[in-house]
Amino acid sequence: xxxxxxxxxxxxxxxxxxxxxxxxxxxxxxxxxxxxxxxxxxxxxxxxxxxxxxxxxxxxxxxxxxxxxxxxxxxxxxxxxxxxxxxxxxxxxxxxxxxxxxxxxxxxxxxxxxxxxxxxxxxxxxxxxxxxxxxxxxxxxxxxxxxxxxxxxxxxxxxxxxxxxxxxxxxxxxxxxxxxxxxxxxxxxxxxxxxxxxxxxxxxxxxxxxxxxxxxxxxxxxxxxxxxxxxxxxxxxxxxx
Amino acid sequence: xxxxxxxxxxxxxxxxxxxxxxxxxxxxxxxxxxxxxxxxxxxxxxxxxxxxxxxxxxxxxxx
Numbered sequence: 550x551x552x553x554x555x556x557x558x559x560x561x562x563x564x565x566x567x568x569x570x571x572x573x574x575x576x577x578x579x580x581x582x583x584x585x586x587x588x589x590x591x592x593x594x595x596x597x598x599x600x601x602x603x604x605x606x607x608x609x610x611x612x613x614x615x616x617x618x619x620x621x622x623x624x625x626x627x628x629x630x631x632x633x634x635x636x637x638x639x640x641x642x643x644x645x646x647x648x649x650x651x652x653x654x655x656x657x658x659x660x661x662x663x664x665x666x667x668x669x670x671x672x673x674x675x676x677x678x679x680x681x682x683x684x685x686x687x688x689x690x691x692x693x694x695x696x697x698x699x700x701x702x703x704x705x706x707x708x709x710x711x712x713x714x715x716x717x718x719x720x721x722x723x724x725x726x727x728x729x730x731x732x733x734x735x736x737x738x739x740x741x742x743x744x745x746x747x748x749x750x751x752x753x754x755x756x757x758x759x760x761x762x763x764x765x766x767x768x769x770x771x772x773x774x775x776x777x778x779x780x781x782x783x784x785x786x787x788x789x790x
Numbered sequence: 791x792x793x794x795x796x797x798x799x800x801x802x803x804x805x806x807x808x809x810x811x812x813x814x815x816x817x818x819x820x821x822x823x824x825x826x827x828x829x830x831x832x833x834x835x836x837x838x839x840x841x842x843x844x845x846x847x848x849x850x851x852x853x
Contacts, residue, residue, distance in 0.1 A: 583811070587811070588797070592801060597801045597802075597803065598800040598801035598802075598803050598807060599801075599803045599806060599807065601800070601807050602806065602807055602810045605810060605811060605814045606810070609814065644821075645821060648817055648820075648821050649817075651817070652813060652814055652817045655810075655813050656810045656813065656814065659806045659807075659809055659810040659813075660806065660810070662806060663803055663806050761818060761821075761822075765821055765822065765825050768825045768826065768829055769825050769828070769829075771829055772825070772828045772829040772832050775829070775832040775833055775836050776832055778836055779832065779835055779836050779839060782836070782839050782840070782843070783839070786839075786843055788846065789839050789842055789843060789846075
């Protein structure tokens with residue numbers, strides 16, 4: 550599958566076939582997810598209605614981590630096996646991951662104010678997620694920093710792979726240090742600690758965000774493929790503007 | 791009506807919950823809009839360059 554899609558023409562054909570369906574599925578999943586999140590799910594016994602922020606905050610955090618891991622894996626594939634679409638996919642994923650990290654921080658802040666009494670605190674979880682955002686921004690900048698795109702791809706890939714060390718720090722920060730942030734309640738040893746009425750909207754919104762990310766990344770890969778075509782056209786015909 | 795107002799009030803936390811959802815929706819829309827605009831602008835640039843290339847004869851590049 551991975552080798553099959555390595556050909557840009559085949560990739561474009563597959564994208565044209567899959568993306569319209571994925572967009573519809575994403576829209577429907579998010580609509581149902583938000584209906585559950587805002588209306589059908591019960592308020593929390595301690596946090597009241599503010600728990601509804603969890604249904605967007607947690608999926609944003611999952612996407613931020615998942616997209617970073619994907620970006621780093623694709624960078625490694627690009628460096629080791631020189632897969633033609635690996636660096637492009639990593640480059641396409643970086644801004645989407647950065648946006649989800651910003652949304653995670655912003656929604657966390659809006660949840661923190663009524664529950665903790667503060668918009669921001671320099672504790673381990675929040676700071677490590679801020680570092681994740683800086684890593685994303687660093688990767689985005691490195692992709693654009695060199696005239697020779699292959700140098701940019703290599704530098705961005707090295708930073709992305711190096712930054713993976715931050716992922717377990719984010720995940721276990723709530724266990725390793727005393728933080729205001731609550732410990733893990735979904736992905737943890739012994740199974741999830743939240744009720745199925747709250748798990749349903751959480752997973753629906755997470756599925757919607759995943760589909761959205763796939764659509765956006767494919768769209769951006771197609772754009773980057775065209776940018777590559779433009780670059781080679783300009784190299785072959787320097788008189789063109 | 792009272793039920794709708796109660797729903798919109800979100801137990802007194804409307805000032806935090808609605809902006810959070812609005813931010814996420816705005817973020818998703820912006821990601822979609824910018825990605826799409828990027829693709830469309832590059833597509834236009836490529837077609838402009840290709841038509842320009844067809845207009846200019848080959849000997850122009852050699853000179």
